[in-house]
Amino acid sequence: MSENPTNASLSAWAHSVMPGGVSHELRFRKPHPIYIERALGAEKWDIEGRRYIDFKLGAASQLLGNSHPAVMEAVAQQLTKTPYSGDCHALEITWAEWLQKLFPSADLVRFTGSGTESTMLALRLGRAFSGKDKVLRIDGHFHGWHDMLLKGSKPGANTPPSLGVSAAITDLTVVAPPAIDAIRDYLEQDPQIGTIFVEASGANYGSVPLPDGFLQQIRDLATETGKVLIFDEVITGLRWSPGGRQARDGVTPDLTTLAKVVTGGLPGGAVVGRADIMALLDPGKPIDGLAPPVSHKGTFNAAPMVAAGAIAAMELLSTGEPQRQADAMADRLRNGINEKMGKHGVKGFAYGDSSTCHMFFGGTSIDGMSAAEIRTQPATLVSGLRNGLLERGVDLMSFTSCVTSSAHTPELIDEALEIFDETFADLAHQGILST
Structure with a gap:
């Protein structure tokens, strides 16, 4: 790098080492970021x-x-001990306890490496608990960039906005409008739908608001039909209120996916939810010889430096x-x-x-x-x-x-x-x- 780099010179350098010169497609900008x-x-x-x-x-x-000074100081202090060792540590318990206190759906907590990973895990749990392979998601809602929920993320398109996503996977995703009667029809017509995914704010952090009363209606419908209801609160979690939109509006899903604010703005995520569903992650409770019944790994889950910053943030955000x-x-x-x-x-x-x-x-x-x-x-x-x-x-x-x-x-x-x-x-x- 030169002594006096510019945005243009860094972009030219980046293009020589990264596709498009960026590490996230939305950071791409002409003539340069x-x-x-x-x-x-x-x-x-x-x-x-x-x-x-x-x-x-x-x-x-x-x-x-x-x-934020409190988050920066907590991370700095933890770095004098270890940023990461791959072991259990006390900070992850404190952080999980904060989420348990704040989010109505959080009987138990499992940390992940990102928001996308949290939606991947929640869907796996939904499929395991329901015993059904298909998931219903709402048109235009965003649940990360992984294959299983990419179809329908582009509004009005019943195909994934990417090459490389197998039809065998997208065939398991049903895209519905945010209309309870239409969703009920989909559930009645397809008995293989076992899980429902909803971005709690409405599509793209509320740029397409949900109809009034929709969250309670989808909660009632999921209960009536025996489906696993998952709220994606990656953005709404701790932003809409200390307990997310579910706490603000008094509607409790079966599982909730979290990231962003809930990590103190550091890399990471979490799934929180009902004890009987989350128990499928417990290695001490095997089912059919599988221990745990639902496998979940992740090298940097609840890394100590992230947990330290998140706890510092929780103390402020909980107010x-x-x-x-x-x-x-x-x-x-x-x-x-x-x-x-x-x-x-x-x-x-x-x-x-x-x-x-x-x-x-x-x-x-x-x-x-x-x-x-x-x-x-x-x-x-x-x-x-x-x-x-x-x-x-x-x-x-x-x-x-x-x-x-x-x-x-x-x-x-x-x-x-x-x-x-x-x-x-x-x-x-x-x-x-x-x-």
């Missing part, structure tokens, strides 16, 4: 020293803001105060964006639940629209908005959506809104935004 050197609170700085107001926040993992601050800042951001859109005569609006902010362009309501209709917006608009904001110092999470943290302040939100104002004006002038 930004390369972040440090991040603190609700701000971050790239390799060229440029500052950004951060609404990506580690893909929604940093609810406390980047580099609910960080969530209240993040929610208030998201509300300020949504209201401000709507005011700026009105100022420029933009046909669109900002919306969202909890500490999220989504933007829809080309209409005044998303009521009755499908996930495909809501998530499909002109590529020129999406890239124009993202690039225009980024060039002026605001980074969104993805597409036309973002999240806030407890580190955001009214002053930072108002600064960001002025940047939205400039960007909307520029896009309207170019004819990219409909007015």
